[in-house]
Amino acid sequence: MSSFFESQSPSNLAEYSVSELSGSIKRTVEQxxxxxxxxxxxSGYRGPHSSGHAYFALKDDKARIDAVIWKGTMSRLKFRPEEGMEVIAxxxxxxxxxSSKYQIVIETLEPAGAGALMALxxxxxxxxxxxxxFETARKHPLPFMPRVIGVVTxxxxxxxxxxxxRISDRFPVHVVVWPVRVQGEGSGNEVAAAIEGFNAFAPDGPIAVPDVIIVARGGGSLEDLWSFNDEAVVRATAASRIPLISAVGHETDWTLIDYAADQRAPTPTGAAEMAVPxxxxxxxxxxxxGARLKGAASRQMDNRRQSLRALGRAMPSLDQLLALPRRRFDEAAAGLGRGLQMNTADKRRSFERISAHLRPDMLSSRLAERRQRLSERMVRAERIVERMMDRARGRTASxxxxxxxxxxxxxxxxxxxxxxINGLSARADTAVIADVRRLKxxxxxxxxxxxxxxxxxxxxRGYAIVYxxxxxxVHAAGALGPGQAISIEFSDDRIAAVTTSGSAAPAKPVKKRTEKQADAPKQGSLF
Incomplete structure (x- = not known):
């Protein structure tokens, strides 16, 4: 039977293994x-894999094809692929x-026309x-004379x-250069990291903190300058606490960093001119x-000197100033003798009026009057002291x-x-005894x-409990079997026993009870 089917097999067709067939298809497609x-x-772009390769897909409205960019090719691309971007691969x-799939291995990648990049x-x-x-209100003014300039390029x-x-020609200052790539995959992240790195410098660190940052690159096409349109670069520029000058491309080239920067320079050389005077x-x-100040000081001194001379000429001479005081002094000296004589006569008349009242009998009467007044006050003080002592003595007695x-x-x-207390104690004892009697x-x-x-x-009364x-x-005799150990509790003690019959065995004849046993209640045959 098997030979019949073998004779019917299509022996004229070549037989392939799966690997051979897949390899043949691969060679045919690649050729x-x-x-x-x-x-x-x-579509489906998530950035480079950890290996450096990028895997995504290209699609249109009817179909899609898987695509891959190897690591070496990725580093040579002029711009970074983005989700939704229309490109020519x-x-x-x-x-x-x-997995029986086909894909395109991309060697070069370019936007599908400048219009696509401009729309993006x-x-x-x-x-x-x-x-x-891009608000103007959040931008910082440039320092007039920076001591340190940071350059990202x-x-x-x-x-x-x-x-x-240009800086050396205009005003030599200290320049700190942060080297970055300005084109290709990952260059935007490097520029953003450089801006953030300058802002992260410590004031007392080994590298001086720049007073102004210049982000510069030479001219190029839209694809060449695409790194400076990266969203990470724009956000880092806007968040920079240090004033930043963008100098990307030529004067006609505009990138998004120019809108976020504090100042835009048409060229890198123009940025250097803006940074330092x-x-x-x-x-x-x-x-x-200095010359103007010296001339102004000289003219001011001349004006003050002329004013002082004019004031000196306007002032009176020393004789004119002393003439009036000298005349007054002469008049006072001339009237001094006559004034002394008149003052002496006035004092003499005053002494005479006072001496007329100073007679011995007047002094004696005044002394007697003062002595009488003193005696009365002493008597009055003694009476007051006696009254105070009497009041104190009375308070002491009371x-x-x-x-x-x-x-x-x-x-x-x-x-x-x-x-x-004794009465309350007796009442408490009586109440306690009565309460104890009631509780008892x-x-x-x-x-x-x-x-x-x-x-x-x-x-x-003669009953017993069986356990x-x-x-x-045990509540019923049917719960016990023959030979079962039990215990019987009487009123005075409990004893152990063993049953000789149960509910399954026929009951033995009951012996006639004595008169003494007849008085006891019926307990059944237990032994």
Whole structure:
């Protein structure tokens, strides 16, 4: 039977293994589509993988194809791919035998026309402007004379040499260069990190904090300058606490960093000119101001000297100033003798009037009058002292009497308190005894009720309680079997026993009970 089917098999077709078939398809596809250009929209882009490769897809309105950019190619791209961007990819189509899929390995990538990049740029510009990152109110003024300038640019290009040369010509200051890539994948992140790094410098650190930052790059196409349209660069520029000058491209080139920067320079050389003044012009200005100050001081001194001379001419001479005081002095000296004579005569008349009242009899009467007044005051003071002593003596006597009567009052109060305490103690004893008697009666009554309800009184009347081997009371004879250990509780004690018959065995004849046993209640045959 098997030979019949073997003879019917299509032996004229070549037989392939799965690996051989997949390899053949791979070679056919790669030979047929060795170099292709594909236009489509980037979909599923999440940035480079940890390996450095980028995996995403290109799609249009009807189909999609997987795409990959290897790590080496990724570093050579002029701009970074973004989700939703329409691009033209050049590469070769290959298959992945492990999952029967095909993909395009991209070697070059460019935007699908400048219009696509401009549309993306305008959309990003509107988004960042709506967040207020381009507001003039949040921009910082540039320092007039910075001591340290930070430059973010490529260390190998002509831009850094132009900036250093221009700063050296105008006003030599300390320049700190932060080297970055200004084009290609990851360059935008490097520029943003450099701006944030300058702002993170410590004031007392080993590297001086810049007073102004210059972000510079030479001219180029829109794709070449695309790193400075990166959202991370714009946000870092807007968040910079240090004033920042953007000098990207030529005067006609505008990027988003120009809108967020505190000042835009048309060229890197123009940025250097904005950052520092011209030292020679400052020296000339200082010299001119010094000359003007010297001339102004000289003219001021001349004006003051002329004013002083005019005031000196207007002032009177010394003789004119002393003429009036000298005349007054002469007049006073001439009238001094006559004034002394008149004053002496006036004093003499005053002494004579006073001496007329100073007679011996007048002095004696005044002394007698003063002596009488003093005697009356002494008598009055003695009476006041006696009255005060009498009042004090009376207060002392009343206080002494009160103190003498005090022990008797205290003793009376003590006796009264003691009698009251004794009465209260007797009443308390009587109340406690009555309460104890009442509680004892209640206890006795409760005990009588308890004794009347206790099962032990029933046992005293001749009854007994049967317990099984577990100690549980037996309520019926059918619960016991032959040979089962039991215990019987009487009124005075409990004894152990073993049953000889149970509910399953026939009962033995009951012996005739004696008169003594007839008085006891029936318990059944237990032995």
């Amino acid at each position: 047929a589509f060795d170099q292709v250009r594909v236009r489509g929209e980037i 050049t590469g070769k189509v290959t298959t992945f035998p492990g 740029l305008e959309e990003r510009k509107r988004k960042l402007a709506a967040e207020g990152l 490529s260390p190998t290009g002509a831009v850094i040499r132009d900036i250093l040369h 011209v030292k020679a012009e400052l020296e000339a200005m200082i010299s001119g101001l 206080a002494d009497a009160s103190l003498r009567a005090l022990p008797a009052r205290i003793l009376g109060q003590v006796h009264r308190s003691r009698d009251r 009666g209640l206890v006795v009554a409760q005990d009588r009720v308890l004794q009347s309800l206790s099962y032990r009184n029933v046992l005293k 099984d081997d577990k100690g549980a009371p």
